Amino acid sequence: MPTSIQIEISPIEEATIAILDTIKAFFLAELDDKFISTQIEIDLDDYLENMRDGLFCVIEYPYVDKVYRDSYYNYYSSKHYSYQRDCIRVSLFESEIKSEHFLNPECHLDLNRKYLGYFIIRPTINALFGRSIINPKAFEENSCKICTCKINSLVYGVKLETEGFPHSSQDGETIKCAETTIWGLMEYFGNKYAEYKPTLPSKIHEAIARFSYQRQLPSIGLAMDQISFALKEFGFGTEVYSYSTYRNDIYNIIDNYIESGIPVIVGLQSDEIGHAIIAIGKQYIEISDWKNIKKSCFNAWGKEHEYFDASNIPAKYIVQDDNMDPYCIISLDKPGEHYEDERSKYKIDTVVVPLYPKIYLETVVAKNLALEIIKDKFVGFEFGSDFVFRFYLSSSRSFKNHIAIQKDMDVQLKNNLLITKMPKFIWCAEFYRNNIFKFTDTEAIGLVVLDATEADKESVDALIFAGYPDRCISMNENNFVSLPHRFEKYHYFSNLK
Numbered sequence: 001m002p003t004s005i006q007i008e009i010s011p012i013e014e015a016t017i018a019i020l021d022t023i024k025a026f027f028l029a030e031l032d033d034k035f036i037s038t039q040i041e042i043d044l045d046d047y048l049e050n051m052r053d054g055l056f057c058v059i060e061y062p063y064v065d066k067v068y069r070d071s072y073y074n075y076y077s078s079k080h081y082s083y084q085r086d087c088i089r090v091s092l093f094e095s096e097i098k099s100e101h102f103l104n105p106e107c108h109l110d111l112n113r114k115y116l117g118y119f120i121i122r123p124t125i126n127a128l129f130g131r132s133i134i135n136p137k138a139f140e141e142n143s144c145k146i147c148t149c150k151i152n153s154l155v156y157g158v159k160l161e162t163e164g165f166p167h168s169s170q171d172g173e174t175i176k177c178a179e180t181t182i183w184g185l186m187e188y189f190g191n192k193y194a195e196y197k198p199t200l201p202s203k204i205h206e207a208i209a210r211f212s213y214q215r216q217l218p219s220i221g222l223a224m225d226q227i228s229f230a231l232k233e234f235g236f237g238t239e240v241y242s243y244s245t246y247r248n249d250i251y252n253i254i255d256n257y258i259e260s261g262i263p264v265i266v267g268l269q270s271d272e273i274g275h276a277i278i279a280i281g282k283q284y285i286e287i288s289d290w291k292n293i294k295k296s297c298f299n300a301w302g303k304e305h306e307y308f309d310a311s312n313i314p315a316k317y318i319v320q321d322d323n324m325d326p327y328c329i330i331s332l333d334k335p336g337e338h339y340e341d342e343r344s345k346y347k348i349d350t351v352v353v354p355l356y357p358k359i360y361l362e363t364v365v366a367k368n369l370a371l372e373i374i375k376d377k378f379v380g381f382e383f384g385s386d387f388v389f390r391f392y393l394s395s396s397r398s399f400k401n402h403i404a405i406q407k408d409m410d411v412q413l414k415n416n417l418l419i420t421k422m423p424k425f426i427w428c429a430e431f432y433r434n435n436i437f438k439f440t441d442t443e444a445i446g447l448v449v450l451d452a453t454e455a456d457k458e459s460v461d462a463l464i465f466a467g468y469p470d471r472c473i474s475m476n477e478n479n480f481v482s483l484p485h486r487f488e489k490y491h492y493f494s495n496l497k
Contacts, residue, residue, distance in 0.1 A: 005060060005061070005062065005063075006022070006060070006061050006062075007058065007059070007060055007099065007156060008022070008058075008059045009056060009057070009058055009059075009097060009098065009099060010056070010057045010059060011054075011055070011056055011057075011096075012048060012051055012052070012053065012054070012055035012056065012057060012092075013053065015044075015048055015057045015059075015090070016041060016044045016045050016048060017041075018057070018059055019044055019057075019059055019088070019090060019121065020037065020040060020041050020044060022059055022061055022088055022121075023040060023088065023121065024037060026061050026062070026084070026086075026088070026123075027084065027088075027123045027125065028125075036125060040125070040128065043128055043129075044128075046325075047119075047129060047325060050139050050140055050141065050325060051092075051138050051139055051140065052094075052137075052138060052139065052140055054094070054095060055092055055093065055094060055095075055116070055138060056092075056093045056095065056096055056097050057090050057091065057092060057093075058090070058091040058093070058097070058155055058156065059088065059089075059090050060088065060089045060090075060091070060155075060156075061086065061087075061088045061089075062086030062087070062088075063086060063087045063088060063089035063120070064086060064087075065087040065089070065120050065122070065130055065131065066200065067120075067130060067131050067168070067183070067200060067201065068087050068120065068122050068123075068124075068130050068131075069085060070200040070201055070202050071171065071173075071174040071175065071201050071202075072085045073085075074174070074201070074202045075173065075174045076124075076173075076174075083123055083124070084123040085123075086123070087120050087121060087122050087123065087130060088120070088121035089118050089119075089120055089121075090118060090119050090120075090121065091115070091117070091118040091153070091155045091160075092115075092116040092117055092118060092119075092134065092135075092138050093111070093114040093115055093116060094114045094116055094137065094138070095114055097111065097114065099156070102155070102156040102157060102158050108158050111155075111158055111160060112158075112159075112160050112161060115153075115155070115160040115161070115162050116134060116135040116137055116138040116162055117132065117133045117134040117135050117138065117151070117153075117162045117164055118132060118133065118134070118153060118155075119131075119132035119134060120132060122171065124171050124173075126172065127169060127170065127171040127172050128169075129168075129169045130168055130169070130171075131166060131167070131168040131183075131187075132166070132167045132168065132326060133151040133162065133164050133165075133166050133167075133187075134164050134167070134326055135162045135163060135164045136164060136327055139326075139327060141329070143283060144281050144282065144283045144316075144318045144327065144329070145281050145282055145283075145284070145494065145496035145497060146164075146165055146280050146281030146282075146318050146327070146496060146497065147165055147188065147258075147261050147262070147263050147280045147281060147495070147496060147497075148163040148164055148165060148497045149163060149164075149165070149166075149187075149188050149189075149191040149192040150162070150163045150191065150192075151163065151164070151166075151191055163497070164326075165184070165188060165263070165278075165280045165281075165320060165326075165327075166183075166184045166187035166188055166320075167184065167320045167322075167326040167327075168180050168183065168184065168322060169322045169323070170322045170323075174201050175201050175204075176222075177275050177276045177277070177322050177323075178222035178223075178226070178227050178276050179201055179204050179205075179222065180322040181227065181265045181276045181277065181278050181320075181322075182199070182204050182227060182230050182231065182234075182265075183199060183200075183201065183204065184263075184278050184320055185231070185263060185265065185278065185354055186198050186199040186234060187199075188263060189354070195235065195356075196234065196235060199234065204230060207229075207230045207233040207234065208222065208226050208229060208230050208233075222276075224240070224265075224267040224276070224349075224350040224352055225240070227265055227267075227276065227352055228240050228352045231352065231354050235357065236354040236355060236356070236357065237355045237356065237357035237358070237359060238352055238353060238354055238355065239352075239353040239355055239362050239363075240350065240351070240352050240353075241253050241350070241351040241353070242349070242350050242351075243347070243348055243349050243350070246364075249364075250348060250351060251311070251332045251333070251348075252309065252311035252312070253351060253363055253364065254266065254279055254317070254332060254348075254351055255282075255310075255311040255315070256311060256363045256367065256391055256392060256393075257353055257363065257393070258279055258280075258281060258282055258317065258496075259282075259310075259311075259390070259391070259392040259494075259495070259496070260392040260393035260394065260495060261392075261393075261394075261494075261495025261496055262353065262354070262355070262393065263278050263279060263280045263354075264278070264279050264351055264352065264353045264354070265277070265278055265279075265351070265352040265353075265354075266278070266279050266319070266335070266348055266350075266351055267348070267349045267350035267351070267352070268335055268336065268346040268347065268348060268349060269346065269347060269349035270336065270342055270343055270344075270345040270346045270347065271342065271345070273342055273343060273346075274349075275321075275323075275343065275346065277319045277320060277321045277322075277335070278319060278320045279317055279318070279319050280318050280319065280320055281317070281318035281327075281496055282315050282316065282317055282318065282496065283315060283316040283317070283318060283329055284315055284439040285313075285314050285315055285316065286438075287313060287437075287438075290308070290386075290434055293308055293312060293313055293314075294309075294312045295307065295308060295386075296308070296309045296312070296389075298371055298375065300374075300375035300380075300382070301375075301382055305382075305383075305384070305385050306385045306386060307383070307385065307386065307387050307388070307389050308386065308387070308388045308389065308434055308437075309389050309391075310388055310389060310390040310391070310437075311391070316329045316330065316331060317329070317330055317331070317332055319335075321338075323339075324338055332348060335347070335348060356424070356425060358423075358424065358425070358453050359393070359425050359452045359453065360452070360453055360454065361427065361450065361451070361452050361453070361454050361462060363391070363393070363427075366391075366393075366427040366450055366452070366462075367391050367427075367429075369450060369460075369462060370391060370427065370429035370448050370450060371389075371429075372460075373448055373450075373460055373463055373466065374429075374431075374446075374448065374466075376460060378480070379460060379463060379466055379473050379480055380466075381446060381466075381468035381469075381470070383431055383445070383446060386434050387431050387432065387433065387434065387445070387446075388431065388432040388433070388434050388437045389429065389430075389431060390429070390430040390431075390432065391427070391428070391429050391430075392427075392428055392493075392495070393425060393426070393427055393428075393452060394425070394426055394428055394493070394495060395424060395425055395426075396422035396423060396424060396425065396426050397424075398495065399422075399426060399428065399449075399493065400417070400418055400422070402493045403417045403418060403490075404418060406489060406490060406491060407489075408489040409488075409489040409490060410485055410486075410488070410489065412485060413467075413472065413483070413485040413487070416472075416474060416483060416485070417465065420464065420465060420474060420475070422449070422451075422464055423451050423452060423453045424453075425452040425453070426449050426450060426451065426452055426464065427449070427450040427451075427452050427462075428447065428448070428449055428450075428493070429446075429447070429448040429449075429450075430444045430446070430447055430492070430493070431444060431445050431446030431447070431448075432444050432445060433445060439492070439494075440492060441491050441492055442491065442492045443488070443489065443490065443491055443492075444487075444490050444491070444492065445468075445469055445487075446466075446467060446468050446469070446487060447465070447466070447467040447487060447490060448463070448465070448466050448467075449463075449464040449465040449466070450462045450463060450464060451463075451464055463475060463480070467485075467487030467490065468486075468487055469486060469487060469488070470486060471483065471485070471486065471487075472485045472486070472487050
């Protein structure tokens with residue numbers, strides 16, 4: 001055991017050997033098993049191969065990892081086989097760094113600019129990779145948009161910050177896929193919102209103890225209703241959607257929440273094999289021909305109107321799968337495509353959505369209500385056919401900030417939106433012409449804002465604001481009033497980064 005912290009800086013191209021040498025020195029010092037070293041080298045190569053060239057790594061031992069240390073004291077320390085309690089941390093930087101940069105305060109801002117997060121190497125040799133928070137910029141393929149939170153770290157005495165989405169592999173004994181998804185969600189929400197706080201494996205087991213009829217350790221995994229129960233214990237108002245009820249519409253449900261910036265737990269099933277992952281973002285695919293996009297329709301004003309639901313536009317989705325590297329890219333209809341065994345047949349079975357408890361209007365009802373509003377003869381508008389309908393949930397704080405930064409929007413209209421009383425969360429429906437629509441800074445032709453705290457599933461009382469090409473409508477003292485403004489110069493809003 002070293003008497004001080006050991007620090008080594010290595011370029012990513014040489015990192016496998018450098019990390020392996022550290023593992024041999026501190027985790028395998030008492031073992032003489034060449035096969036273990038060979039397998040670890042393969043695992044390290046696989047983990048690092050998708051990362052960009054030119055990165056630099058800071059390899060640090062011993063490192064006290066709060067998640068592994070929790071598992072150690074609650075489980076591993078009581079086993080006959082002797083497990084170490086310290087881990088190795090590997091911090092990532094986008095270009096060359098030197099040890100003297102950490103000792104020079106004038107270099108600290110540049111270090112923070114270069115910092116791309118870290119990953120943990122656990123002393124559980126058969127389950128090597130612990131938690132991580134890695135900025136997607138560290139990877140060769142980073143054209144995705146994801147939910148992100150900011151994480152602070154202390155590396156070589158310097159406070160650094162990056163953003164990404166937490167990831168961990170399961171250790172097979174104290175945490176399996178269900179626990180890692182709960183941990184990942186709580187790590188994300190706990191670092192993003194004051195209402196929540198990160199949790200540890202032991203706290204997850206405590207949360208489900210009242211719902212379980214057997215011991216929690218060693219873990220045998222959790223059912224999706226247990227996951228939902230645990231999230232409720234941690235302060236969420238969860239919604240659960242099953243494929244048996246919604247069929248292929250469950251893909252649209254996932255998409256709506258991802259567009260809202262809300263990560264969701266997706267339960268997968270293949271015969272008798274179950275698994276849980278977190279869907280956290282999207283990789284948008286450029287629209288080459290609208291003729292290939294599925295249309296939706298509704299009847300209003302005496303005729304049928306066809307439109308494009310943005311959720312039906314093909315896309316890939318970003319997930320955190322504890323059997324895969326961070327930011328795995330899948331298709332929702334083939335979520336097991338990266339597996340080479342029975343798990344390749346995975347299909348989506350259940351979706352658990354961690355919502356703020358005061359959100360009473362869930363996505364299926366809210367989406368239908370938005371369409372009913374545009375069909376209403378008093379507060380609606382006839383957009384014609386082939387418009388694009390995009391739907392998402394947002395905090396009113398984020399939405400108003402988006403309004404405030406609109407450059408060309410009419411000042412009076414902007415002011416009206418900013419002073420409109422809104423609940424903490426709102427549903428937003430954006431309308432676009434299909435010939436100009438892109439998942440970027442596209443100008444909308446319409447906007448409907450709904451109160452996400454409204455429980456009435458059929459009432460237009462949920463309407464807060466409606467903006468159309470010929471007029472705008474706003475709620476004022478529980479009455480709808482028309483505003484002398486046309487709705488224009490409003491651009492695409494996204495909660496993903």
